[in-house]
Amino acid sequence: MLTPWIELSVWKDDLTRHVVDAVVNAANEELWHGGGLAGSLVKAGGFEIQEESRRLIATYGKVPTGQIAITKAGRLPCNWIIHAVGPRWTGSQTSIDLLRAAIKNTLDYVCIQNTHIKTVAIPALSSGIFQFPLDLCTHTILETISLYFQGKQPIRYLKEIHLVSNEDRTVASFKDAAENILGKMELSPWESPGTTPSSNVMLQIGQGQTLQIVQGCIELQTTDVIVNSGFLHDLKSGSVSQSIVKQAGLEMERELDKVNLSSDYQMVLVTKGFKLSCQYVFHVAWKFEKKQQILKDAVKTCLEKCLQLDVNSISFPALGTGLIEIEKSTAAMIMVDEILAFFKMHMKKTLTVRIVIFPVDVETYRAFCAEMMKRSNELSLSSNSVLSVPQWTRGEQRGGLEAGSPAINLMGVNAEEMCEAKEWIERLLTSEEHHIIENNHILYLGKNEHDKLSQLQTASGVSISETVSPLKAMLEIRGAQADLIEAVMNVECMLCEVQGEVARKKEKSLFDLLGQWTNKEGKLDEMEKFHTYLRYPVPLTQELEDRKRQFEKCGLWVVKVEQIQNNALMAAFLEKKKMMEERMPRGPGSQRLFQQVPYQFCNVVCKVGFHRLYSTPHDPVYGAGIHFTKSLKKLADKVKKTSSTDRLIYVFEAEVLTGSFCQGNNLIITPPPLSPGALDVHDSVVDNVSNPETVVVFNGMQALPQYLWICTQDRTLLQHQMWGQDYSSGLAMVSSPPQSWLEVSYGSTV
Structure with a gap:
């Protein structure tokens, strides 16, 4: 029982068939239920769920992370769906706080706002495509539920909370977290095997002494003691200490402020746990000299204090592996050494020692697991000693990240490429029997390509349909997920080849045109072989700072700005400008305008210039040309x-030759004549002749790319460390022949 009036239970079941009053869906902020649990709920419950969600977004806007939205449940065996927007895992405390908020808002709704709900089913929010570590996710959910009902008056209506998954690993993780958090009032710490998380490496000596290596957050541990780590004159420094102090609350902060004012040095200071789920916190105070000796002495002192205070369990972080900069393998050796030595000296003492590794710190986790395995083999411990290593941990030693949790490891040299690849893979892997590819190069598919598509349909067992409209061209692929993924990969490869061939033809046309205009065909042939362009980050001048403020005023936060230099495009642009000047004595007129371009076409725009193919889809209300806008808003x-x-x-920010222009309309596909029957034509069309904001040109040589502004709507992305790397990379020169793959500089797990 969670409380005397509410029962909490863990279920292995399909949420689309689970009979309760309300089901919680793992939603995204757009409430687009395209895949995963959300897609399954819509598939089972009917499209009206998606349609109601669409109306909610149209009326109220996107649902912020940590918040919820409510819809009817269609044909599902429940009455309501609570769409909870969980966080994407970033490895920070913010992700944990947002998951707690999503669960708390869900509980507020079922306990307070909707008195008709007696039973609710909750999945492991954010543990799927949003990559929240499973054990940390389930622990956070259980802890939030437990804290929510502490001290509350009896809830009159809600009777049952079901934690539901159809995956064995998630069910086991929910069960472990429930027993760990809710069962501690009935079980002494660590006595029940069920309280050991599934990602443990555990060394048990006799009946009463256990050493565990676990992945989790140190501040969430429920042992009798939690060990903190900080510097001598600032025990609140470092990520471990900040997490512990934040969780413990202001009372601990005030306690540590008093200690910092004291001149008396204590290697290990003891305080109460305050709001933590422990009795005591042992604060290790580091000096910079003799770091390894301090680590050795600190572990020994902490264990001796467990004797003095008569406690039975203690959680250590991986001491010394952060700002202190002790080698991970060395820290593991010293800590395990001291713990085993203590066990040997005090064999009658019942004590569980946990070493808690932050979930994303795979390297540290491996170092400590390796040390445990090594000690087990070396010591050949007595027959009543057992080393317990989960099967996936053994698999991890063979080089995998975690056999129980499939992962794709992305490696690259460019931050934008990493982000785009990650998003593309996520979209592909969450496609359930249905995937759409939007790419205007579909218009260039010939007989050979269509024959390949027909063969692919037969070989892969999928159906492929092609749709072409004035706004975009797309392929829709349907089939079983495994077949679907294979087919999508083949189609994307084919489109890449087509895109490359189209770009090569446009590049050749560029030099042919320059040759005609300048009568320098021979020199241009030589130049074409070594055609290069430069695209490189630039420091912000006052002009660029002003432009940056314009972007941010419109809600687009600038990650970085790159300058574009392409001598061939510049020459073509100047020749076009010269030709326009000959018939316009007052000059053709030019403006700095903007165009959004999908990432996959950024390099080709830098190389061969603007083309209708490469821009984001525009409603051709002013003409079927290349659209630019003056209005960032x-x-x-x-x-x-x-x-x-x-x-x-x-x-892209471009200099655009507007020349002679007239009012545009949706029937215009080529520049209209200057006057009825005239041979000369306008250079562009606009949305408003007296005050144009949208300009449509029909010749890519009228626009010269100057800068590429890389932006985001999410301001927190600006704090990500990866963006700084590209700024320091210096000048980037890209040539026509394909570049060889550069050495991997960093990786990111999807």
Whole structure:
């Protein structure tokens, strides 16, 4: 029982068939239920769930992370769906806080706002495609539920909370977390095997002494003691200490402030746990000299204090592996040494020692697991001693990250490429029997390509349909997920080949045109072989600072700005300008305008210039040409309607020759004549002749890319460390022949 009036239970079941009053869905902020649990609920409950969600977004806007939205449940065996927007895992305390908020808001709804709900089913929010570590996720959910009902008056209506998953590993993790958090009032610490998380490496000596290596957050441990780590004159420094102090509350902060004012040095200071789920916190105070000796003495002192205080369990972080900079393998050796020595000296003392590794710190976790395995083999411990290593941990030693949790490891040299690849893979892996590819190069598919698509349909057992409209071209692929993924990969490879061939033809056309205009065909042939362009980050001048403020005023936060230099494009642009000047004595007129371009076309725009193929889809209300805008606000408004907040946005700033222009309309596909029957034509069309904000040109040589602004709607992305790397990379020169793959500089797990 969670409380005397509410029962909490763990179920292995399919949420689409689970009979309760309300089901919690793991939603995204757009409430687009395209895959995963959300897609399954819509598939089982009917499209009206998606339609109601769409109306909610149209009326109220996106659902912020940590918040919820409510819809009817369609044909599902429940009455309501609570769409809870969990966080994407970033490895920070913010992710944990947002998951807690999503669960708390869910409980507020079922306990206070909707008195008709007696039973609710909750999944492991964010543990799927949002990559929240499973054991940390279930622990956070259980802890939030437990804290929510502490000290509350009896809830009159809600009777049951079901924690539900159809995956064995998630069910086991929910069970472990429930027993760990809710069962501690009935079980002494660590006596029940069920309280050992599934990711443990555990060394048990006799009946009463256990050493565990676990993944989790140190501040969430429920042992009698939690060990903190900080510097001598600032025990609140470092990520471990900050997490512990934040969780413990202001009372601990005030306690540590008093200690910092004291001149008396204590290697290990003891305070109460305050709001932590422990009795005591042992604070290790580091000096910079003799770091390894301090580590050895600190572990020994902490264990001796367990004797003095008569406690039975203690959680250590991986002491010394952060700002102190002790080698991970060395720290593991020293800590395990001291713990085993203590066990040997005090064999009658019942004590469980945990070494808690932050979930994303795989390298440290491996170092401590390796040390445990080594000690087990070396010591050949007595027959009543057992080393317990989960099967996936053994698999991990063979080089995998975690056999129980499949992962794709992305490696690359460019932050934007990493983000785009990650988003593409996530979208592909969450496609359930249905995937859409939007790419205007579909218009260039010939007989050979269509024959390949037909063969692919037969070989892969999928169906492929092609749709072409004035706004976009797309392929829709349907089939079983495994077949679908294989087919999508083949189609994307084919489109890449087509895109490359189209770009090569446009590049050749560029030099042919330059040759005609300048009568320098021979020299241009030589130049074409070594055609290069430069695209590199630039420091912000006052002009660029002003432009940056314009972007941010419209809600687009600038990650970085890159300058574009392409001598061939510049030459073509100047020749076009010269030709326009000959018939316009007062000059053709030019403006600095903007165009959003999908990431996959950024390099080709830098190389061969603007083309209708390469821009984001535009309603051709003013003409079927290349659209530019003067208004960043209009561009930003379009972005907010079509892009999720965590995606990067790529906006080119270009000098555009507007020349002679007239009012545009949706029937215009080529520049209209200057007057009825005239041979000369306008250079562009606009939305408003007296005050144009949208300009449509029909010749890519009229626009020269100057800068590429890389933006985001999510301001927190600016704090990500990866963006700084590209700024320091210096000048990037890209040539026509394909570049060889550069040496991997960093990786990111999807």
